[in-house]
Amino acid sequence: MKYTQGQYIIRAKEAIARNIYSFTIACPEVAAAAVPGQFVHIRANGFTLRRPISICCIDREQGTLRIVFEIRGQGTEEIARLNKGDLIDMLAPLGHGFTIDESFRKVVLVGGGIGTPPMLPLAKIYGEKAVMISGFRNAQAVILQDDFRATGAEAVLCTDDGSAGIHGFVTQPLKELAAQGGIDAVYACGPMPMLKGIAAICGENDIYCEISLEERMACGIGACLGCACRTKRNDEEYFAHVCKDGPVFRAEEVIW
Amino acid sequence: MADLSVNVCGVGFKNPIIPASGVFGYGREYEELFPLDKLGGIATKGTTLHRRTGNIAPRIAETPAGMLNSVGLQNPGIDHFIESELPYLLTKDTVILANIAGSTPEECAEVAAKLEDTDVHMIELNISCPNVKQGGAAFGTDCTMAAEVTRRVREATSKNLVVKLSPNVTSITEIAKSVEAAGADAVSLINTLLGMRIDINTGRPVLHNNVGGLSGPAVFPVAVRMVWQVANAVNIPVIGMGGVSSGRDAIELMMAGASAVQVGAAIFTDPFAPVRIVEEMNEFLDSKGIASVRDIIGTVKPW
Numbered sequence: 001m002k003y004t005q006g007q008y009i010i011r012a013k014e015a016i017a018r019n020i021y022s023f024t025i026a027c028p029e030v031a032a033a034a035v036p037g038q039f040v041h042i043r044a045n046g047f048t049l050r051r052p053i054s055i056c057c058i059d060r061e062q063g064t065l066r067i068v069f070e071i072r073g074q075g076t077e078e079i080a081r082l083n084k085g086d087l088i089d090m091l092a093p094l095g096h097g098f099t100i101d102e103s104f105r106k107v108v109l110v111g112g113g114i115g116t117p118p119m120l121p122l123a124k125i126y127g128e129k130a131v132m133i134s135g136f137r138n139a140q141a142v143i144l145q146d147d148f149r150a151t152g153a154e155a156v157l158c159t160d161d162g163s164a165g166i167h168g169f170v171t172q173p174l175k176e177l178a179a180q181g182g183i184d185a186v187y188a189c190g191p192m193p194m195l196k197g198i199a200a201i202c203g204e205n206d207i208y209c210e211i212s213l214e215e216r217m218a219c220g221i222g223a224c225l226g227c228a229c230r231t232k233r234n235d236e237e238y239f240a241h242v243c244k245d246g247p248v249f250r251a252e253e254v255i256w
Numbered sequence: 257m258a259d260l261s262v263n264v265c266g267v268g269f270k271n272p273i274i275p276a277s278g279v280f281g282y283g284r285e286y287e288e289l290f291p292l293d294k295l296g297g298i299a300t301k302g303t304t305l306h307r308r309t310g311n312i313a314p315r316i317a318e319t320p321a322g323m324l325n326s327v328g329l330q331n332p333g334i335d336h337f338i339e340s341e342l343p344y345l346l347t348k349d350t351v352i353l354a355n356i357a358g359s360t361p362e363e364c365a366e367v368a369a370k371l372e373d374t375d376v377h378m379i380e381l382n383i384s385c386p387n388v389k390q391g392g393a394a395f396g397t398d399c400t401m402a403a404e405v406t407r408r409v410r411e412a413t414s415k416n417l418v419v420k421l422s423p424n425v426t427s428i429t430e431i432a433k434s435v436e437a438a439g440a441d442a443v444s445l446i447n448t449l450l451g452m453r454i455d456i457n458t459g460r461p462v463l464h465n466n467v468g469g470l471s472g473p474a475v476f477p478v479a480v481r482m483v484w485q486v487a488n489a490v491n492i493p494v495i496g497m498g499g500v501s502s503g504r505d506a507i508e509l510m511m512a513g514a515s516a517v518q519v520g521a522a523i524f525t526d527p528f529a530p531v532r533i534v535e536e537m538n539e540f541l542d543s544k545g546i547a548s549v550r551d552i553i554g555t556v557k558p559w
Contacts, residue, residue, distance in 0.1 A: 002288050003288060003289075004289070005289060005526075005527050005528065043525065043526075047318060047525075048318060048319075048321065048322055048323045048472045048473070048521055048524060048525050049316070049318045049323055049524055049525070050524065050525070074318075075318065091527055215313050215314065216313070216314040216315070216316040216317065216462075217316065218279075218316050218323065218325065218521075218524045219279065219285070219523070219524055219527075220524075221285040221286070221288070221527075222281065222285050223279065223280055223281035223285040223286060224278065224279050224281070224325070224327070224524070225281075225301075225310060225315075225327050225330045226315045226316040226325060226327060227313065227315070227316070228310060228311070228312070228313040228315055228327075228330070229313065230312070237309070238309070239309050239310055239313075239330060244285075
């Protein structure tokens with residue numbers, strides 16, 4: 001199975017910050033097939049388009065997936081109304097995930113705001129070999145720090161207003177780590193300006209970098225060509241599609 | 257089990273349901289979910305003479321009971337389609353409608369001519385794409401241009417020629433009569449309705465193309481009306497589409513006069529929509545004791 005569509009029971013629901021929810025979903029066949037960086041496409045009752053949400057945790061033993069999402073508009077607001085015990089309609093797992101290389105000795109994971117959750121499966125794989133830099137608007141928006149620390153990764157927290165952790169953007173600690181050297185890969189997800197900054201730092205320091213993008217999406221599987229992203233492959237410009245070619249791209253492929 | 261088979265200008269379909277051009281790519285992505293032979297037919301992604309990169313994102317926006325798109329006919333070009341996509345599709349037990357488009361009547365004819373030596377079952381000529389600057393809707397909103405491009409393609413092909421019509425016109429029946437007179441074997445309608453959304457926080461249109469095509473349940477009543485009007489105005493078969501999301505919708509469109517039904521945006525909400533709709537049509541016909549779906553075509557009794 002590459003992907004499937006079905007209705008699955010929500011085992012747990014938790015509000016983990018203002019307008020940010022965590023669902024744990026019982027879906028053994030999806031959990032068995034899912035890899036870090038992939039997403040699920042969730043039907044919102046009363047809406048034509050599904051909403052793509054990144055996978056935050058893959059538990060093959062329990063047969064569950066965890067997703068963490070923010071209410072961004074009416075569709076995600078509708079999804080957030082679902083409760084423990086309700087069925088959630090998912091087309092999943094979708095997309096091209098992160099490249100995992102067990103031989104890497106040091107990796108840096110960077111998450112901005114609601115771009116933080118897809119970094120958790122990577123932190124679980126790399127454990128103590130990973131530094132996780134998270135950035136949020138303020139202390140109230142901070143999520144998942146205990147989860148990251150539990151993986152053994154070093155957790156570095158930044159906030160835009162200095163109300164928690166380092167006062168500033170995620171790019172500052174990343175620059176310092178890059179200057180120290182020894183980083184095999186950087187993985188990042190978050191707002192486009194943040195990703196652009198990270199791609200530039202990795203480019204300057206010649207560090208392998210993968211980033212996860214988002215775009216308004218319809219089919220989720222590469223048929224409708226809705227979620228276009230300007231990329232460059234073999235020196236040729238090409239509108240790739242976030243749902244199938246991505247959401248994870250090599251940073252140097254993306255035309256900013 | 258009712259007889260769901262239909263016939264459109266001599267081509268037999270095992271059932272009336274066809275995923276519409278643009279939502280289904282060239283079929284491979286949905287084959288992961290269900291066998292393609294469950295479908296009456298497949299209208300393939302609009303294909304042009306040369307590769308097209310399409311429009312800048314965002315290309316998609318949610319709307320009340322529907323969506324806007326402005327993909328802009330991104331496609332790999334007709335040669336790639338014929339070499340790499342069509343042979344595979346033709347191994348499937350379903351009718352293949354090759355949807356084609358072009359910037360000029362000559363380009364449309366050239367694309368159609370390239371399909372002449374293939375075994376594709378039908379050509380669906382798109383004269384109604386709202387998302388490209390040249391050709392597209394410019395052909396479909398003017399009777400003279402619509403007839404001209406149809407005539408040029410007609411001369412280039414002996415395949416069954418379906419012309420896909422735009423609803424963004426004053427009188428769709430006049431356009432339909434023009435393409436019938438120019439040699440179309442059937443018409444399909446409706447393409448999307450031109451629409452627009454604005455993000456009021458930024459003052460920017462949601463779509464980078466500013467405007468795009470509206471589809472989904474919101475347009476269904478417009479589709480029913482236009483299919484009914486066109487079916488009463490021409491003597492060639494009508495393939496209906498526009499906001500169909502259930503078996504009941506498909507039955508309604510056939511009562512309005514459609515001989516077959518395409519399904520578009522519904523597949524984004526429910527990826528199994530085309531096969532579910534076939535099952536729902538069968539249930540409805542059985543519940544009414546109707547032996548064949550053909551018996552409902554055009555049976556609306558107007559007041």
